[in-house]
Amino acid sequence: MRTRRLRLQVPGLLGPLPGPLPPGVLARQPSLEAWLARGRRGPVRPAPAPTAAGPLGWLADGGDPGAGYWSRALPLHLRAESSGVRLATLSLGEAEAAHLETDLADLLAGRGLRLHRSSAGRWYLESDVPLPERPPPEQVEGRFISGQLPRGREALAWAAVLSEIEMALCDHPVNQARAERGEAPVNALWAWGCGQRPQPPSGFPWRRVLSDDPAWRGLGILAGAEVADLAGTPPVAPGPATLVAVHWAANALAAADGTAWVDAVAAVEQAFAAPALEALTRGGPEGGRWDALEMCPASGEPTGFVLTRGAARRLWRRRRPLQAWLAAGGADA
Secondary structure, X not given: OOOOEEEEEOOOOOOOOOOOOOOOOOOOOHHHHHHHHHOEEEEOOOOOXXXXXXXXXXXXXXXXXXXXXXXXXXEEEXXXXXXXXXXXXXXXXXXXXXXXXXXXXXXXXXXXXXXXXXXXXXXXXXXXXXXXXXXXXXXXXXXXXXXXXXXXXXXXXXHHHHHHHHHHHHOOHHHHHHHHOOOOOOOEEEEEEEEOOOOOOOOOOOOEEEEOOHHHHHHHHHOOOEEEOOOOOOOOOOOOOEEEEOOHHHHHHHOOOHHHHHHHHHHHHHHHXXXXXXXXXXXXXXXXXXXXXXXXXXOOOOEEEEEEHHHHOOOOOOOOOHHHHHHOOOOOO
């Protein structure tokens, strides 16, 4: 009989925060606190993780990466300041995105690059050679980009392409309309996560993968797992080995947005932790039960908090406020 196991992978849940939280800002999170207090902290089974956001994302969005190189891409705004250039993401309407896609695709085609936009609205670059690596924009949002720019000969060639994009966008009709509305212009195309389609992962333990990250869903597709986005997802019903990868807290920390981090923690509690504990101890809405819950609050570390039905009954392991776990660096008590 297969174990019904749920792993909640939520990097950034326990920080590290850029500074101490004022008292009372972070509300009590009873399910997360019970999981941390009564779960066994220790190694969890390592599992493959996505390494190429471009081809895996395109696969998750219904495309076929083939043999080429694929990168995620995003039109955004680079703001020049006295101390450097700062990155800011933008909200684009469908008409704006379609107009930019058409014109940028024509420009990039002459440079051996093919621009695609999926039905989900995500942008991709297809190339015959790998593009220089950059971090995802959510990790650089609101920050200076000087330390994030690639180096080397390939980087110089890519910088020349970026300069052409900047010049093409300078007087673009989309930007003229945005200026009239007092909105920041689109003046750059940020690319990251370049790679080729990976081989199907070996030792992939998950039969179901739910994530807000298309790279995770693409990896699940390669492994033959059932995949789903988190948007509008009802509580995860107990079933075969299931991974839920949530990056809300990590993205908020990357942007140094404490308010967004607090909101992300509350959302994880409500959407995943509370229903999971209910399904572990009493049963889910369809009557099934989880046999074990795993929570991994750090990225890339095979360490987590494993909670079984018996451990959940250890009521003498009193719940502490989540903020106390932050102060202790996530150490078990």
